[in-house]
Amino acid sequence: MEAVMLLLFLKRYKLETSITSYCKIKNNTVVVNDKQYFKGTESDELSAFLGALYKQMDLSYPKFFKMDKLCKLGTLATELVIRNNIDLDNVPKNEIALVFSNNSSSLESDRNHANSISDKENYFPSPSVFVYTLPNIVIGEIAIKHKITGENAFFVSGKFDADLMHNYSSILLQNSAISTVICGWVNVDGNSSEAFVYCIKNLNFKQENNVFQKQHNLQQLYSL
Amino acid sequence: MEVQEVIKNLKSQIIEQLNLEEVKPENIDANAPLFGDGLGLDSIDALELIVLLEKNYGVKIKDPKEAKAIFASVQTMADYVVANSK
Amino acid sequence: MSTRVHITGIGIISAIGNNIEETFLSLSECKTGIGKINHLSTIHKNDFLVGEVKQSNEELSKIAGVKNYNRTTLLGLIAAKEALQNSGIKNIKEARTGFISSTTVAGMCHSELLYKDFFENKTNENFIDSHFSGVSTDDIAGIIGIDEYVTTISTACSSAANAVMLGARLIKNNILDRVVVGGVDALSKFTLNGFNTLMILDTEWCKPFDENRKGLNLGEGAAFLVLESDEQVKKSNKKSLALVTGYGNANDAFHQTASSVEGYGAFLAMQAALKVASISHQKIDYINAHGTGTPNNDSSEGIAMQTIFENKVPKFSSTKAYTGHTLAAAAAIEAVISILSMQNNMIFPCLNRSAQMHELTSSPVSVIEKNVNLEHVMSNSFGFGGNCSSLIFSKN
DSSP states (O other): HHHHHHHHHHHHHOEEEEEEEEEEEEETTEEEEEEEEEEEOOOOHHHHHHHHHHHTTTTOGGGGGGGGGHHHHHHHHHHHHHHHOOOOOGGGGGGEEEEESSSSHHHHHHHHHHHHOOOOOOOOHHHHHHTSSSTTTOOOOOOOOOOOOOOOEEEEESSSSSHHHHHHHHHHHHSSSSSSSEEEEEETTTTTEEEEEEEETTTTTTTTTOOOOOOOOOHHHHHO | OHHHHHHHHHHHHHHHTTTOOTOOOOGGGSSSSSBBBTTTHHHHHHHHHHHHHHHHHHHOOOOOOHHHTTTTTHHHHHHHHHHHHO | OOEEEEEEEEEEEEETTTHHHHHHHHHTTTTTOOOEEOOSTTTTTTOOOBOOOOSSHHHHHHHHHSSSOOOHHHHHHHHHHHHHHHHTOGGGGSSSSSEEEOOOOTTTHHHHHHHHHHHOGGGGGHHHHTTTTHHHHHHHHHTOOOEEEEEEOOOGGGHHHHHHHHHHHHTTTTTOEEEEEEEOOOOOOHHHHHHHTTTTTTTTOOOOOOOOOBBBBBBEEEEEEEEEHHHHHHHHHHOOOOEEEEEEEEOSSSSSSSTTTTTTHHHHHHHHHHHTTTTGGGOEEEEEOOOOOOOHEEEEEEHHHHTTTTOOEEEEEHHHHHHHOOOGGHHHHHHHHHHHHHHHHHHHOSSOOSSSSOSSOOOOSSSSSOOOSSSSSEEEEGGGGGEEEEEEOOOO
């Protein structure tokens, strides 16, 4: 049903968009713009893998170590999307939107916080854990790191909903001051995790030094 | 409790509690400011330090405004712990 | 594209009433719903004041006409049903209808009751399901019969404003004819303990925009609004309560939980909302501020208002001292209160104030105002994660 509506919508506005870079992280493997960027040790747990990826990316951002796994994953994936994309300095920071989504909300941190208040004898809830018990904090962390002040939204849906994401970013690109949308599906539940972050612009946007640009089928790209 | 011993313990406890991955205890100057430029700590870290003192030393800080002076440096934290722990 | 976006129905439940009528009565009598904890089971029972909905889950089930749902779903269902009834909608399927809800902790109130057993006894797995934010949305949508476009927004305390914004856009873009938008959050130990670690809870009644404010009181509740297109309103020959004319959202990009000193994100959100509404800031007659009563929010928001309104801030107040801070429901609850203000030409004042904030040159409305014509009302909502939203409602 939604697909039909989306089609009608796109037909009406002839709005076409293109992905200008993307990053996928799954099974300890990082793919950026169709190429494998990094492969962690298969047996590594998520924390160790994310630490190794951070080192590989040569980042110097102490705040990273304070984040929960969801934020670490989202921050690193977005960093790779931005690094392999448009020159961020040339886009006003209030023209960049962040539209994220996932299935498990902030479940990992929710569990940690719930554990810390469940035992009366050992009752020490931690503010730095509680801070991460909202899924949109990952957007906050990305906004802080890159000083992005444009519109932002976080959806919780059963699975990656290509229509919803495309729908929403199309509306933004069409009807608002937003010129660039960074979209993300970032999910962490136990040791199963997944990130798919991509940047989209209007199709008429042409990059100098065009690194990567393609008309996309989001669902396909996600399922690759 | 000896102040020097508390300082030593606090340094490693702070690193652990605040996830200061890239900091070593010997790099923390007991008299240097904890906030601002020093270790790059923020308001959530301050709240976390309040939990740290309660958890490890049974010392309670009720008013967040009080915390500012207590958390000026590791030295002032240690002094407060020694003066207030039972 | 440009259809206008009409509000044709509202529904609300919070500490100050189970429906519109009760809510309006409490507001016009300046009566707070905040008091001692009654239903929530917590070791902090005597430490904090909260805006609890007065009914038990059993009583709420009766009002909602359902069985076996958690408090979050019950509250949402009661408000959503009232909104549909208020809008006179009988047949959901006669138009393309969507449902956009928002929540921060969803079924946490229920999950935590079962949490300990969960790991020892896997039979509770079904209940844990309701922890996921989307589940209460799906439950409510299912019961009221909406399946065309159902989604959940989770951007902390600005969530419901973003639901209104998305709903308005879906109508403007002719993707939907009408959409039920809003938010719901039930009180939980989870949030109470969490906000306590952040040391932003007041142990007494919260005092928004007061010099001596110490923090917020948590609350619970739900509110929903029915938004409809011009065509849909004409077709059903309905009365429009008000229009959604402006909306804006921005990120403060400052801190996970704290607002920047100058309220940059808030400023950008209000600026964007005015732009969408195509009105100058002088046209705003009243602002229902976010005004949580925390030292940080009220100062940051106040400064942002002074900046965008060039030091001529319109009349403003926060209604959090009535309902408590209802988190993901707050923006919807305050949207409904804004509509009640417009309909009744009244401004519901800040409660518990005694001293002017030193950071501000402007002061909020502190005594109820009657017979004030409110053409354009702004409603602000800001959330953790830097998410700042501003909505503008206008008379038809």
